[in-house]
Amino acid sequence: MxxxxxxxxxxxxxxxxHNERFFQLTQERFAALLKDHAEADHLGERLLEAEKRNIGHYGFGVKGFVLSMIETAIEVTDGRVPGSVISELLKAGQDMLNHPIExxxxxxxxxxxxxxxxxxxxxxxxxxxxxxxxxxxxxxxxxxxxxxxxxxxxxxxxxxxxxxxxxxxxxxxxxxxxxxxxxxxxxxxxxxxxxxxxxxxxxxxxxxxxxxxxxxxxxxxxxxxxxxxxxx
The missing domain is CATH 3.40.50.1000 (HAD superfamily/HAD-like)
Known part of the structure; x- marks a missing residue:
């Protein structure tokens, strides 16, 4: 049968x-780095719009998320984002990629x-x-x-x-x-x-x-x- x-x-x-909680924690880290340039809620909206635009280019996952954060950082600072912030965002992405599986x-x-x-x-x-x-x-x-x-x-x-x-x-x-x-x-x-x-x-x-x-x-x-x- x-x-x-x-x-x-x-x-x-x-x-x-577990996966999404690491994205949430990294987004909080992102908001802290850009706190002098945008409120957390507004920054989250800008990031989400960037992610929507970029799915077709980068697909789903950490790498596309990091590129969208960098793009958003450039936008909200009118291109004046410090290199140290970009470095921190790249490091955050590396931390996500290397995080142990739970x-x-x-x-x-x-x-x-x-x-x-x-x-x-x-x-x-x-x-x-x-x-x-x-x-x-x-x-x-x-x-x-x-x-x-x-x-x-x-x-x-x-x-x-x-x-x-x-x-x-x-x-x-x-x-x-x-x-x-x-x-x-x-x-x-x-x-x-x-x-x-x-x-x-x-x-x-x-x-x-x-x-x-x-x-x-x-x-x-x-x-x-x-x-x-x-x-x-």
Missing amino acids: TRNLQTIGFDADDTLW LLPHAREAVETLAEKHHLVLITKGDLLHQERKLAQSGLGELFDAVEIVSDKQADTYARIFGRTPGGPEAAMMVGNSLKSDVCPALEAGSWGVHVPQDLLWSLEHADVPDHPRFVELGDLGTLPDLVSRIG
Whole structure:
């Protein structure tokens, strides 16, 4: 008998390990460096606009974030930003890239349990080298049957990736903290979408909760294996 679920896809950042809080801390550091030139709220708005403009150029991740901070610093100082501030922003980016991985609660147990009977795929956005490094440091890499580091997550992204897995999209589930990137497009592709929200979420990842029979929200990853078992 064929199981209803054969493939489980996992997002990485803020689903398996902490990520957004380091962006938030770096943005606070950015605001402190530019406090004589712009209020923190206004600076945050300018930075967000720069990030929106630059996603198409730099993609998602730390490197694009740092370049957007530098661009914003130049803008708000009318080109007079001190070289020392630029150096501090580059150092902040290096600190983010080198920060040790901290797994979220129940992440290891959930992945280990599901790897016993299911095909696991890691599907994440971001810089290729950085994401590969984080996966290696997490100690979870060997539990995944495939790793997909993509430029963006749309319905056709999941249709393509799950189309290569056992049972196709209808026999797949995507698990992540972002409704916009992890859940809604996976549902559109015909898969299950499981939302595991975190306290911190990048504002560009906000989306409305979907009304869909294959949508589930969980408090944490600890209950994921039971959900998968119930679905089949």
